[in-house]
Amino acid sequence: MSAPLTVEEDELALLTDLYQLTMTQAYWREEMNARATFSLFFRRLPAERRFMLACGQQHAAERLSRLRFGERAIAWLAETGRFDTAFLDWLANWRFEGDIWTLPEGTPVFANEPLLEVDAPIAQAQLLESLVMNLVQLETVLASKAVRLVMAARGRPVVDFGLRRMHGIDAAVRGVRAYRTAGLAGTSNVLGGLRHDLPLNGTMAHSYILAHDSEREAFRAFARHMPDTTLLVDTHDTLTGVREVIDLLHEEPDLRVGAVRLDSGRLEELAPAARRLLDDAGLGDVKIIASSGLDEHAIDALLKADVPIDAFGVGTQMGASTDAPVIDLSYKLVEYAGRPRVKHSPGKANLPGRKQVYRHFDAAGYFVGDTIAGRDERLADGTPLLVRSVAQGQPDPEVMALADSARERVAQARQSLPESLTRLTPGDEAYPVALSKALAARR
Amino acid sequence: MSAPLTVEEDELALLTDLYQLTMTQAYWREEMNARATFSLFFRRLPAERRFMLACGQQHAAERLSRLRFGERAIAWLAETGRFDTAFLDWLANWRFEGDIWTLPEGTPVFANEPLLEVDAPIAQAQLLESLVMNLVQLETVLASKAVRLVMAARGRPVVDFGLRRMHGIDAAVRGVRAYRTAGLAGTSNVLGGLRHDLPLNGTMAHSYILAHDSEREAFRAFARHMPDTTLLVDTHDTLTGVREVIDLLHEEPDLRVGAVRLDSGRLEELAPAARRLLDDAGLGDVKIIASSGLDEHAIDALLKADVPIDAFGVGTQMGASTDAPVIDLSYKLVEYAGRPRVKHSPGKANLPGRKQVYRHFDAAGYFVGDTIAGRDERLADGTPLLVRSVAQGQPDPEVMALADSARERVAQARQSLPESLTRLTPGDEAYPVALSKALAARR
Incomplete structure (x- = not known):
């Protein structure tokens, strides 16, 4: 009866939705291998959040660039009877060779802004979807909750006691990384704190x-x-x-x-x-x-x-972000074979093409608004946020180093938020996010 | 920058709150090794639930009975500088040798009823706290949400599409076990479905x-x-x-x-x-x-x-049980050295002593109420629910086999719920849970 509690490295590629594999088999049969861009974003903020902290996307990009279908994974897929032997042979040699653009870990992010974009042959980019969403959602949801506690505490230490309320082992361990980024002072969670470098705290129980x-x-x-x-x-x-x-x-x-x-x-x-x-x-x-x-x-x-x-x-309220436990991330095809693509489903439309996000600051250094533009546009004003974390399948060490300074970047961002974003109460998103003229025209 | 995504078997004992280890060191120094009973329960149902499905407790008992502090764990603890070398030597030989009583997987459970009780020398029972709570909460929360979807669908298949919204890898994989128990018909999650024997389903993406x-x-x-x-x-x-x-x-x-x-x-x-x-x-x-x-x-x-x-x-609503993403489980010392123990914190009092839960049925087989009694009481009426899953440190294969029939037991229970418990709307808990006379008197 004893299923393992752990997920081995060589099983991780199977942590995906079945349709990713069946669609990939279809692309393989159809010999569709043109380059695609998928964009990871959310359509609206949860009512209880005025911004999200984008977390997990650089770590996910690094890990996904190494994804492999090992022997055990292939054997399991063969047992399902749903896949051609020749396709499984191809899958055993599958490598991610594309680019992954991401926001740096800990970047405040708003509706419709990409947290991550993947440029790769479609059968490579499609296969990342389910796992990248699972990985990024967890850290983004937890960090976005935790930073509110840090802001509320006005410089007093906030310590994570949430291990027992978090959703399982991976949430508990990676959650500590998100908490570290958000600015928590410590954690009671021994493995989480040791692995992700947050001081351990503990008291006593009744x-x-x-x-x-x-x-x-x-x-x-x-x-x-x-x-x-x-x-x-x-x-x-x-x-x-x-x-x-x-x-x-x-x-x-x-x-x-x-x-x-x-x-x-x-x-x-x-x-x-x-x-x-x-x-x-x-x-x-x-x-x-x-x-x-x-x-x-x-x-x-x-x-x-x-x-x-x-x-x-x-613990409890932060460990599962109870007031906003999910963020409705989408991972959408926005370009294929050089042409922008959009769907039109009611309430679920998306912006076409590869993108860049520009953040604008006032003279005092406060955020004053963002512009979402095409990736290749060069706006005269603003700082481009998306960086290329993975290039041709290889993580870029210099860009990845941004993940190590995430905690400092969030501490800085907390000082640079306009007053409306620092409020803890629900409220309309006052922060202006515009589309560049070119992107608006393309849509 | 690349932390592993997996938690190895020999790291699992570190997935605990620091105070479990410091308290255990204190017990060790004080030579306090009398037998203790800890009880895992919740004080109130979430407003949006009329019952919970107790899930994960038998699996957790089995896994925790094998918990060890391996070399890597001991080395990490030594590095913290918080523990005596002699204590770490003792910890390296730490074994769980006690009993663990549990509800069978998939049992409907109400406020103040133990899902699990541990009887063991205090330094063994204390060390299980954080991990048992993390493990049991996840599956209980997810199964309790999923069974509501199954009830709402009136026999039509409900399929899990939630991988991308679940809180990390472990939630996604073990969640499928909870969904299977709750009665879902299938899952899109390949690893979860393969590991936990739920049929794979998949369609196509936009x-x-x-x-x-x-x-x-x-x-x-x-x-x-x-x-x-x-x-x-x-x-x-x-x-x-x-x-x-x-x-x-x-x-x-x-x-x-x-x-x-x-x-x-x-x-x-x-x-x-x-x-x-x-x-x-x-x-x-x-x-x-x-x-x-x-x-x-x-x-x-x-x-x-x-x-x-x-x-x-x-997917989204079920994957993180968004309307009730946590259950406020407590793991409380209720007996030590043969004497019942209780705390009196406002709103956080608990019932003293080891317990058994009796469920009462009417002639047609419907649940009509429960009685919480002392473990050694023998009530004339009702079926005792708690079973000894682990005896003297060893899982009991016959009792553990109850976990394999959890899905069938839940299907049966769905037919045996009184009408008030089948309603999906919030409402006062109408289901009567009484204390036995002896337990009421002891309190």
Whole structure:
């Protein structure tokens, strides 16, 4: 009964929708191998987002450029009985040899702007569709949620406690990369933090308190083992728990406690009361960490009311981006054999041809608007955003290096957003995204 | 820059919250090794759910019984500088030797009922927390959404098209197992379907149409390659597309087309119009498949209006369970060293002690209510639900076999739900869940 929990490298090419393979077989039979461009974009922002942070697209481009149908994958496909042997032989030698243009990791992005474009023979570009969408959606959705928590916290640390609420293993591990890009200060997730270079944070659970004979004994044991730790004070009653910490530190002045964590109840009353108790006891350096089903709206309200909280731990709402858990990405053919292509389905039309996005800044460095143009247009104004991450099947190391500076780029972008984009409430997208004259005419 | 996309078996033990490891080190130092029971449950149903399908807990129990801290994991932990060498030596030899009680895969479950209970020395039971929650949440959330689509479709096939909207690789692959349990008829997801034994389905994408010189040529080429295929008719105009199919089949009577797929527009008008066109052309056996941002409410409304749709493809809403993307699972210490334990945090209290859940049926076989009791109570009435999936660290093959019949069990349960639980609208949980007298008294 035991299916593996892991997906091996040589199975990854099978993580696709069946029609990608049947269409590819059709292209192969029809000998259709002209160059195509597919564009990855979304048609509208979720109501609860004023921008998205494009994340995952450079990493996906790098990984997809190495995609192979290994022996095991070919054997499984053969078993389905849906594919010609000659096609499977061709698939075993399939290589991606095209270009992939992407936004740099962590770029704020708006409706109809490509996050990624693939230029390749159609049977190469088509086969990337399902996996690139799966990979990019996850990191984009999670980073776009996380950056709102960072903005709400106004410089106070926000720490990821979301592993248990995230959708499975891959979400939990790659999610930490998205959180790092978005500006989180740390994570409780050991594998995620180690792999993606975000500091590990941890406190204690209620079970530890309950396994001891008293809260005092639990605090004493844990603080002895872990200097500067955080003690969880709400197992029985929050302010009683704070008093237990104070009494413990008076009993054993050599113990050092870094913070207390409040995980339930009315934080707007409990945090000030806890702060007063600690300050009155001469423990002004013991910080207060809050972690009770928080989202960006709760953090914003607490800080607007000057509630004395020094750091926030967030899990449930951020881990699955519950208010906007999906972004309706499309991966659409926009050019084939040198000719722009569009579909006309109601509400699902798209912009023809290869593209570039230009971002315009005012004198103070704030974003003031974007222009979507043809890839080969040269606009007099604005900074082109899309970069060629993969050229002729090979990742470009210099361009890929942009992924390493994603966190710094997002920190910079947070300072450059117009005020309307920094609001946490739903609202019409005020940010202007225009089409170049040439693109508007082509449409 | 290239982090792996996969999580290796020997890294899995690191997919945990840091505090599990620091608390375990504390237990180890304190020589606290008495037996503990942890209970996995949720305190309330999401507003949009009348029951949850407990899924993933038997698979998680089996996998967690084999968890090890391999060399790589120990080396990474050593690098953090947070752990004693002697503790890491102990961790390298850590084995789970306890019992894990679970609901069988696919059991309808309600608030406060354990999906899983772990009985083990505290340092073994504590270490499972984060991963068991991550694993069980995903499958439970996805199956609980998917079964609503199955119920709405009243016996018509529902097919998973969600790979691109699911949260990463693991969600996409294990999600198919949850969908299989919930009763979906097929999936477009090749790896998920192959690994978890759900039939593969696939149609065609708009890109295929657009890459050809005309819709007719695209239909012709695809239908020649794939007898009985499904043709996507809405790239330009749905009813024009249907007429193209009809004309093609009149031109080439030897071609066989299984269905047309409608992916946009007003299905309540387009599907009847398409049906009439096909029927009038003598193509009554060509089916209509709909796939346009559908959820259970849309499917229910279409079928209540007798709109002639034969099968549904669903992706976005089901893939991330957008209306209820998380379930607030708790994994709580309920007993330690033979004594029941509870915490009292406001809104977060729990039931003390090891438990069993009894389900009561009426004469016609419908569920009429549950009783949560102590594990060792023997109630005169009702069927006990929790089974011992892992005994003394070893999965019990007979009990684990229940996982293989999960799909059949859910199909049966769908026929046994009281009418209030079959409604798709939000509503107060009408299903009665009582506490046994002994448990009520203990609390």
